[in-house]
Amino acid sequence: MNRSEIRDEVRRMIRDTDPDTTRRRWTDTDLNGRIDISHEKIVQLTGILETSITNNITSGTSGYALPDIYLKDLIGYWNDGSSWRPLQKTTKTELNFYDNTWQSATGSELTHYYISHNNLFSVYPTPNFSRSSALRLDILKRPDALSSDSEIPFDNIYEYFPFHDLLAIETARACLADEGKEKEFIIKQGELQTRLAQLRSQNSEQYDGTRIVNIYETPGCRWYPRRSR
Numbered sequence: 001m002n003r004s005e006i007r008d009e010v011r012r013m014i015r016d017t018d019p020d021t022t023r024r025r026w027t028d029t030d031l032n033g034r035i036d037i038s039h040e041k042i043v044q045l046t047g048i049l050e051t052s053i054t055n056n057i058t059s060g061t062s063g064y065a066l067p068d069i070y071l072k073d074l075i076g077y078w079n080d081g082s083s084w085r086p087l088q089k090t091t092k093t094e095l096n097f098y099d100n101t102w103q104s105a106t107g108s109e110l111t112h113y114y115i116s117h118n119n120l121f122s123v124y125p126t127p128n129f130s131r132s133s134a135l136r137l138d139i140l141k142r143p144d145a146l147s148s149d150s151e152i153p154f155d156n157i158y159e160y161f162p163f164h165d166l167l168a169i170e171t172a173r174a175c176l177a178d179e180g181k182e183k184e185f186i187i188k189q190g191e192l193q194t195r196l197a198q199l200r201s202q203n204s205e206q207y208d209g210t211r212i213v214n215i216y217e218t219p220g221c222r223w224y225p226r227r228s229r
Helices: 003-014 028-046 093-096 160-161 165-178 183-203
Strands: 048-056 063-065 070-078 084-090 113-114 120-124 131-141 225-227
Touching: 003 028, 003 165, 028 070, 028 165, 028 183, 070 113, 070 120, 084 131, 093 113, 120 131, 160 183, 165 183
Parallel strands: 084 113
Antiparallel strands: 048 131, 063 120, 063 225, 070 084, 070 131, 113 120
């Protein structure tokens, strides 16, 4: 389904299909906004859209800005010149306990990474070397926006076509909650949980790599270092 078809399905579910559009309870704009929220929420709950982002390692730079498509980190790596090596995820609190001089620590062997609240992918220790395309982060990505009625959810990936109804169910559920229709809300809540479980199952059992999209193949999408020491 495209956005227009999803919106029509939402109206059917919440019984807001009056031919006189001026008498409808929800405008197209309102529903479009809720569909967008549902779109991102479902991706975050099911983890169906992943990608790998890479960047240069820059000597003296520990923090690198994450792209706008970032939703959640999965695992980080660095290239030692011959192979990709995993980084252990940590936090600033853990680093303070592990090494009280960590903020000034430098080295040629990277061991940890953490995500800052200002959306920085940071590594420890701060590298004292530079290397091209040697830092990588696997992430859960934000879905492409449904910017027009012809847009298809879940980045138009074919294997997820049967699950477009999830956006209609979640959007209808939110509308019913706002309208205080408890019985209908509970029904939609049950439908949502069932369909989410089915999508999670398909995602884990049938993954074939088709959902991995390298953002550097997308014109204008960059990942810049932001903070240096």
